[in-house]
Amino acid sequence: MDAVALKTEAARDALSEVQSGMKLGIGTGSTAEAFIHLLAERVADGLSIIGVPTSERTAALCEKLGVPLSTLKETPALDLTIDGADEIDPSLGLIKGGGGALLREKIVAKASQRMIVIADESKMVDTLGRFPLPIEVNRFGLEATRLAIEEVAKSLGLSGTLSLRGGEDDPFVTDGGHLIVDASFGRIPDSRALSRSLHDIAGVVEHGLFLDVAVLAVIASSEGVKRFTPLAV
Numbered sequence: 077m078d079a080v081a082l083k084t085e086a087a088r089d090a091l092s093e094v095q096s097g098m099k100l101g102i103g104t105g106s107t108a109e110a111f112i113h114l115l116a117e118r119v120a121d122g123l124s125i126i127g128v129p130t131s132e133r134t135a136a137l138c139e140k141l142g143v144p145l146s147t148l149k150e151t152p153a154l155d156l157t158i159d160g161a162d163e164i165d166p167s168l169g170l171i172k173g174g175g176g177a178l179l180r181e182k183i184v185a186k187a188s189q190r191m192i193v194i195a196d197e198s199k200m201v202d203t204l205g206r207f208p209l210p211i212e213v214n215r216f217g218l219e220a221t222r223l224a225i226e227e228v229a230k231s232l233g234l235s236g237t238l239s240l241r242g243g244e245d246d247p248f249v250t251d252g253g254h255l256i257v258d259a260s261f262g263r264i265p266d267s268r269a270l271s272r273s274l275h276d277i278a279g280v281v282e283h284g285l286f287l288d289v290a291v292l293a294v295i296a297s298s299e300g301v302k303r304f305t306p307l308a309v
């Protein structure tokens with residue numbers, strides 16, 4: 077089975093967690109999009125949910141497929157969010173933001189009673205960091221913020237390169253109007269310390285480490301779909 081088919085299998089399995097009447101956070105990315113297609117079929121068959129999208133891209137797809145939407149302003153407390161991830165560790169720590177939606181994804185996930193992450197098995201790692209960590213930053217003071225990120229990394233024994241997503245001349249801009257610095261630190265032994273230190277930098281709006289957010293991972297491999305709860309580490 078190829079990666080696209082596996083993403084669909086994970087999405088299909090997670091869809092069984094969605095019940096009529098739910099207020100549902102809807103993730104961003106190719107796996108979340110597989111989920112949205114399946115969700116739209118259920119909605120067409122009569123499933124009654126209200127969705128809160130985590131990006132403009134997700135909102136556009138939901139609208140196109142007839143999934144009813146609300147906003148966090150109208151619907152600030154959600155039952156469940158289902159979203160993909162770029163990496164998943166055994167404690168269900170995640171790296172997210174490969175598609176640039178990390179800020180809204182984190183806000184929506186944290187407004188939800190439960191967050192379920194769906195993925196193919198290639199996203200599972202022993203330690204986070206193989207995937208460059210997306211860090212959403214304010215445009216103002218970009219250079220100072222980059223220096224501060226480098227200082228933080230050094231203090232935690234991490235090294236690597238920071239690159240502005242999209243390049244210096246035409247940077248990628250998030251739905252919130254910010255920029256993204258992708259940090260290739262390699263293996264991150266203490267993701268909690270990194271998370272705290274990055275949050276202390278004034279120019280950092282948010283980062284892609286989602287720790288203690290997901291309560292269940294639904295992972296598809298060629299051997300079938302498995303469900304994982306966080307392993308205490």
Ligand SMILES: O=C[C@H](O)[C@H](O)[C@H](O)COP(=O)(O)O
Pocket residue numbers: 103104105106107108159160161162171172173174175176177178181
């Ligand atoms: O910003 C994007 C999100 O965090 C995605 O959920 C993440 O990048 C995974 O995307 P995909 O399902 O396409 O691998």
